[in-house]
Amino acid sequence: MKTIQRFAYPIFFAVMAILPHVLDSRWQAVAITFLIFAVVALSQDIILGKSGMFNMGQALFFGLGAYTTAILNNEYGWSIIATIPLAILIPAVCGVLLAGPIVHLRGDYLLVTTIGFNIVFVQVVQNNLGGITGGPNGIFGLDSLSFYGIDLTSQVSVYYFAFAVLLLTLGIMRNLAGSKAGRAMHYLREDQLAAESIGINTRIYKIFAFALGAGIAGLAGTVFAVQYSAVSPEAFDFIQSVLFFSIVIVGGSSVPGVLIGVFVMFVLPEIFREFATWRFFIFGFAMIAAMILRPRGIIPATFGKIPKFLIKENNHGA
Amino acid sequence: MAHNELILTDVTKRFGGLTAVDALSFKVSAGQIYGIIGPNGAGKTTVFNCITGIYKSEQGSVKWRGEEIRGLTPYQIVDRGIVRTFQTIRLFSQMSVAENVMSGRHIKSKQKLWHGIVHSPWSKRDELANWHKVEEQLDFFNLSEFAAIPTGSLPYGIQRRVEMARAMAVDPTLLILDEPAAGLNDKETMELLQTIFKIRDKGVTVLLIEHDMDMVMEVTDYLTVINFGKKIAEGTPEAIQKDPAVIEAYLGSEDDDDE
Ligand SMILES: Nc1ncnc2c1ncn2[C@@H]1O[C@H](COP(=O)(O)OP(=O)(O)O)[C@@H](O)[C@H]1O
Ligand SMILES: [Mg+2]
Numbered sequence: 001m002k003t004i005q006r007f008a009y010p011i012f013f014a015v016m017a018i019l020p021h022v023l024d025s026r027w028q029a030v031a032i033t034f035l036i037f038a039v040v041a042l043s044q045d046i047i048l049g050k051s052g053m054f055n056m057g058q059a060l061f062f063g064l065g066a067y068t069t070a071i072l073n074n075e076y077g078w079s080i081i082a083t084i085p086l087a088i089l090i091p092a093v094c095g096v097l098l099a100g101p102i103v104h105l106r107g108d109y110l111l112v113t114t115i116g117f118n119i120v121f122v123q124v125v126q127n128n129l130g131g132i133t134g135g136p137n138g139i140f141g142l143d144s145l146s147f148y149g150i151d152l153t154s155q156v157s158v159y160y161f162a163f164a165v166l167l168l169t170l171g172i173m174r175n176l177a178g179s180k181a182g183r184a185m186h187y188l189r190e191d192q193l194a195a196e197s198i199g200i201n202t203r204i205y206k207i208f209a210f211a212l213g214a215g216i217a218g219l220a221g222t223v224f225a226v227q228y229s230a231v232s233p234e235a236f237d238f239i240q241s242v243l244f245f246s247i248v249i250v251g252g253s254s255v256p257g258v259l260i261g262v263f264v265m266f267v268l269p270e271i272f273r274e275f276a277t278w279r280f281f282i283f284g285f286a287m288i289a290a291m292i293l294r295p296r297g298i299i300p301a302t303f304g305k306i307p308k309f310l311i312k313e314n315n316h317g318a
Numbered sequence: 319m320a321h322n323e324l325i326l327t328d329v330t331k332r333f334g335g336l337t338a339v340d341a342l343s344f345k346v347s348a349g350q351i352y353g354i355i356g357p358n359g360a361g362k363t364t365v366f367n368c369i370t371g372i373y374k375s376e377q378g379s380v381k382w383r384g385e386e387i388r389g390l391t392p393y394q395i396v397d398r399g400i401v402r403t404f405q406t407i408r409l410f411s412q413m414s415v416a417e418n419v420m421s422g423r424h425i426k427s428k429q430k431l432w433h434g435i436v437h438s439p440w441s442k443r444d445e446l447a448n449w450h451k452v453e454e455q456l457d458f459f460n461l462s463e464f465a466a467i468p469t470g471s472l473p474y475g476i477q478r479r480v481e482m483a484r485a486m487a488v489d490p491t492l493l494i495l496d497e498p499a500a501g502l503n504d505k506e507t508m509e510l511l512q513t514i515f516k517i518r519d520k521g522v523t524v525l526l527i528e529h530d531m532d533m534v535m536e537v538t539d540y541l542t543v544i545n546f547g548k549k550i551a552e553g554t555p556e557a558i559q560k561d562p563a564v565i566e567a568y569l570g571s572e573d574d575d576d577e
Contacts, residue, residue, distance in 0.1 A: 172435050178445060180427045181434030187421050190410035197370060197408075199396035199425035199488060208431050306416040307449045310456070310465040 008256070013167075020159040028155045029227070030270045035162035036223050037244075038262045039169050042255070043216035044244040046173070049253025049301060050182070051209040052189030054107040057098075057114035058244045060121045061091040061214035063236025065221025067125060070139040070231040071132050080145050080226055087222040088215045095214030096207055103206040118238040126233045138232025145226055162223045169216055170255065176212075178305060185209055246283075250290045252297015260298060322348035322383060322491055322523060324369070324400075329378035329388075331364050331547075338364040339375065340547035346492070351514060351524045353538035353555075355531070357567070361547035362527040363405055366496055369525075370402045371395045382492070397425055399491035403481045405500060405527070411470030415480050418469050419455050422487025423448040451487060459483040459513070475506040479513075486517065493517060495526040499533050511537050535559065543567070 016035075020028050044058040065087040072078040072086065102113045128135035145152035145161060152161070176182035187195040188202040195202050225231050243265060251257030265283055290298055324346040331339040338361045346352045354362050367373040369380055371392040380388040387395055401422070410418050427448050433441040456462045459479045464472060469480050478498060485493055498514075499507045507530065514537055518524055528534040534541065535555040543551040543558060545567045551558055558564055 175437050176434045179434040179437070179441070180424060180429040180445075181431050183417065183420060184424060186413060186417075187410055187424075190412060191408050193372070193392075194404070194408040194410065195421070196392040197372070197396065197402060197404075198421045198484060199393045199401075200421070201391075201393045204431075208434070212435065306414055306420075306466060307446070310416045310449065310453055310462075312462045312465065 012259075016163055016166075020156045025155055027270075028159055030267060032155070032159050032162050032223075032227050034262060034267050035159070035166050036220050036227065037266050038259055039162075039166050039220040039223070040217050041244050041247045041251075041258045041262050042166075042169050042173060043213040043220065045213075045248045045251075045253055045258055046176070046185075046216070047209050047213040048245060049248045049258075050176070050189065051185040051206060052107075053103065053206060053209065054111040054245075055114045055210070055213070056111045056241050056245055057116075057118035057121075057238070058213070058217055059236040059238065059240035060114075060118045061095060061217035062221045062224070062240070063121060063125070063231075063233075064091040064094055064214075065218025066225045066231045066236070067133060067139075067221070068218065069222040069225040070142055073142050073225075074139050075132055080143055080222070081147055084219065084222055087218050089218075091218030091221070092211045092215035095210040095212075099207045099210035103203060103210070115238055115241070118236075118241050122233050122237055125236075134232075136233060138230055140230035140232075142225055142229045142231075144229065158223075158227055161226065165219055165223055168219075172212075172216070173255070181205060181208060246287055250287050250297060252294070252299045253301040254297070254299045257297050257299035257301075323381075324492060324523075324525070325379075325381040326365070326369070327379045327381070329365065329368055329375045329380060331361075331368055331373055331375045338547050339368065341378070342544065342547065342549055343378075344542045344549065344552065346523060346525050348523055349518065349521070350539045351518055351526070351537055353534045353541040354525070354527045354544065355529075355534055355541060356544040358529075360544045362544065363496055364547075365544075366402060366494055366527065369395075370400060370494065393425070396488060396490075399488075400494065401485040401488045401490040401492075402494035403478075403485055403496055403498060405496040407474070407477050407481055409469040409477060409480055409484070412468055414466050415461055415469055415472070415483075416449075416452055416456065416465040418480055419452045419461075419483045419487050420448065422455070422484045423451055425488065426451070455483040455487045458486070458516075474501045475503070478502065478506075478510075482513070486522075490522060492523045492525060495524065497527050497529055499528060499530050507533060 019031055023031060040058060040062050044055065047053050047055045068087040068090050069080060069083040072083040073080055098117055102110055105113060125133040126136050133139070145157055184195070184200050184205040187200055188205055192202055224235070247258060247261035247265060251261035264286065327343050328341045329339055330337065330341050342365060354365065356362055364373065368375040371390050371394065374389050379386055382398060382400060387398065410421065427444055429441050429444055456465055459482060461479060461483055464476060469477055472480070482498065499510055502510060511533065514524055538555055541552060541555060541558050542549055543564050550567055551561045551564045553561065
């Protein structure tokens with residue numbers, strides 16, 4: 001497994017780096033969609049997989065980021081790049097505000113509450129609250145990407161923007177795994193009482209997980225808004241949250257598992273067009289089968305790394 | 319002198335109609351190995367839960383170094399140098415032995431939340447320094463060879479050692495052990511005794527619950543005996559062994575079983 005991973009990542013990154021040059025424009029769009037949803041699914045993994053909190057509202061944070069970019073661009077004329085800080089910050093702050101009162105809830109209650117948040121969000125944007133969300137049609141005609149006057153309109157540019165966001169996300173997740181904060185999330189997921197009894201203020205790390213997951217999802221929202229030059233409410237519906245939730249669980253909360261899940265859910269239907277209308281049906285069955293056959297996910301997460309000097313000669317494991 | 323003393327005064331904890339701990343008072347002094355004994359269901363674990371913030375006693379006071387710690391949360395109490403183990407081992411079972419012990423370094427690590435997103439040279443040094451502390455504990459508890467193994471797959475005796483190593487990684491002032499010998503064989507119990515003495519020699523005060531009378535008599539300096547949540551005796555192991563009330567309530571019941 002370790003050796004596979006050593007080769008798999010460089011190959012994956014290399015393939016992803018040259019991909020847009022071998023694809024036609026339709027498949028480039030599919031690849032961008034894959035990258036965006038991979039980032040959202042990974043952001044959900046921080047909350048659900050790493051920290052064990054049953055968040056069923058990840059599409060809300062994704063949508064908040066997308067709408068932040070769309071509104072600032074469309075209403076206030078900010079360039080897309082300039083909207084990025086707020087498209088991360090607003091969802092992150094909302095993550096803190098929404099999570100604050102609910103993170104102490106047991107899994108099932110937390111789940112229902114986050115569904116509620118997601119539904120309220122979609123209702124708000126649909127009903128054009130404040131007159132800036134564009135109602136059921138959403139907001140369209142956004143500017144394309146440009147950076148210091150360099151025009152990045154082409155789909156290949158958008159692809160690399162999305163790819164950069166995925167790399168950033170993977171980098172953050174790697175840093176998280178080797179930090180006090182990241183380990184605290186694992187500990188509280190495994191046994192909250194034991195974590196508190198060893199000195200961890202679990203509440204802080206739960207809220208931090210929400211903030212971080214929300215911020216990353218928000219950034220993915222910006223990429224989404226750029227790809228379609230538009231945002232609309234149904235893209236952030238609660239059913240999308242269900243998909244992200246399922247992808248993390250079925251994938252097994254590991255990076256390869258989550259990427260496979262996103263691929264199966266969002267890319268396979270494009271490859272088999274006739275399969276497209278059946279995708280929920282088939283994915284539903286795939287979820288059921290995966291959970292029965294591999295209850296800990298297709299590729300179960302391995303926890304944080306320990307330094308090499310701790311692994312002694314006469315080791316039984318690893 | 320309020321130095322490293324734990325003083326319980328009239329601590330009472332009720333569950334519905336049941337008074338699990340009834341106006342219990344005792345004092346643990348620095349450097350002691352202090353034992354709490356009593357029959358099953360006497361309220362020993364509940365007392366520990368009241369000290370470590372898992373429960374808040376309805377009445378009484380729990381003073382540590384002169385500070386009232388009753389009502390503090392478990393992590394606040396750890397921050398004040400009191401760490402515990404559980405009667406029913408509570409490890410992070412999918413995680414490796416080393417990661418479990420590393421959890422004890424959590425409060426010692428000065429890393430901020432944002433170091434979870436971006437590392438700095440300083441945070442990397444902090445990380446490494448704490449892993450070296452983990453290495454020390456693994457050596458001390460003879461766990462080095464298991465460092466990378468998930469704790470859930472290890473035998474009971476080793477799991478108990480991991481739990482103690484995790485607690486010791488905090489560098490506690492007071493270590494609280496809830497039936498550390500439960501489930502151990504004779505050889506493991508002997509090793510545990512040596513470990514407890516070594517921990518005390520490091521300057522750590524030890525408060526333990528034990529069921530195994532032989533072990534308690536051997537390891538503790540001072541004892542409190544409780545039954546139905548109430549203290550029925552206290553003293554040195556020699557004095558306790560001769561105390562008629564203890565023999566009646568606790569040792570006596572064992573004789574009954576033998577007859
Ligand atoms: N969380 C709880 N809820 C209700 N009753 C409890 C709880 N914890 C302990 N008790 C009761 O309190 C009494 C003391 O239990 P405990 O402290 O675990 O005893 P010991 O550790 O001495 O065996 C028992 O009668 C037990 O059933
Ligand atoms: Mg007990």
